[in-house]
Amino acid sequence: MSSSRLVPRWMIALASVLILARIFAREWEERHPRVEHDIVPWRATLEQAEREAAATGKLILLEFSADWCGPCRVFDEEVLHDDAIAELISQRFVPFRVMESEAGAIATPGYDALQERFEVTGFPTLVVTLPGQAKPKRLVGAPGRRAMREFLEGALLAQARGRRETAPSATP
């Protein structure tokens, strides 16, 4: 009869197998990273986005995100991958994503300076720069599809209102 005080061998074997499986799973995931295709055509640099916005008269939409931020991933997957939202952004905005990363490889160069410039205090934060207005329009936290649409349409309305105010009146 075995002693009740013995550490069972199966427990040691199981722990060893699980540690090995963990190492292999990590290796496998690093070699086969999940490829996520963005529907939103993010611009490569802020300078490119600013040039394009100046040429087309579109608004710049900045998304401040981080790879360690859970709500950012949910927002990306469920809102930014929504066809209608992505189409609205593609057609009416010049999108640029500012990514903070612990890994460093996928971080946007100079992300900390951009966060400071646009006064970002949490993730995700959406910022729309409005020409002629000192304060950009911002949305902090992960909005749902409805709130995101309202935010984008609000920014477009503010742009249209700004244009009407600055344009010379046609009638005396």
Add this chain to the structure above:
Amino acid sequence: MMRALFVQGLRRLGSAPIRMTVILLLMAGPSIGQALEAGSEPAAGDIYLALIVCAGLVGSDFSRGEVRLILARPVSRARYLLARWLSAGTALGALLLVQYLLGCVAAAMLGLDGAPSWQRIMMTGCSLATWGLLFAAMLLPISVSLPGETDACLYGFVGLGLLVMREFVDEPTSARVVAELVRLLFPKPDWLHYSPHYAFAVLSNSAIALLLACVILTRRELPSAPPA
């Protein structure tokens, strides 16, 4: 025998009125609010919940002298530990799951924007349940080493220490080391996709913690029998 111990563990949790009141309070208010948030990660409220559920898991058996009666039956110390772990882990996983599902039902009923999809509910539910089992396993070696519910006091001191460290230690290296350690012990789940690495990380950490608890328990002397 393991089944009887498992059921006894659940009953013991349910029959402690103060503990149940604290658990219900922690679940009811702020935690449901957290569940409604898009990220739905286990937050501070859930950690308190886990600590309350797992406090004195084995230590209280030693303090009350019940462990002598339990181990007088044909059950090994390892199986006794497994039963205690499964009862606390299942209870914790179920509580977290109920809390999260209540949040989802509330979000759906209120027609809130950003209510989670079925895929997210399933993934988060599975992650929360496994998180409960992992947390219970990680606390087991501490509960085996300390008498009664003193492990709860230790968690309080550790939490306080971390808060003080965050306030006064302005050194990024230390903060990064602590963050890395926490991430190694409690791997962050991918709330949206199944990740084999996360699954094996949870299982291997639980297995190591259980093994450690088992080694400590096998070296501990049982308390002397209470006087007749």
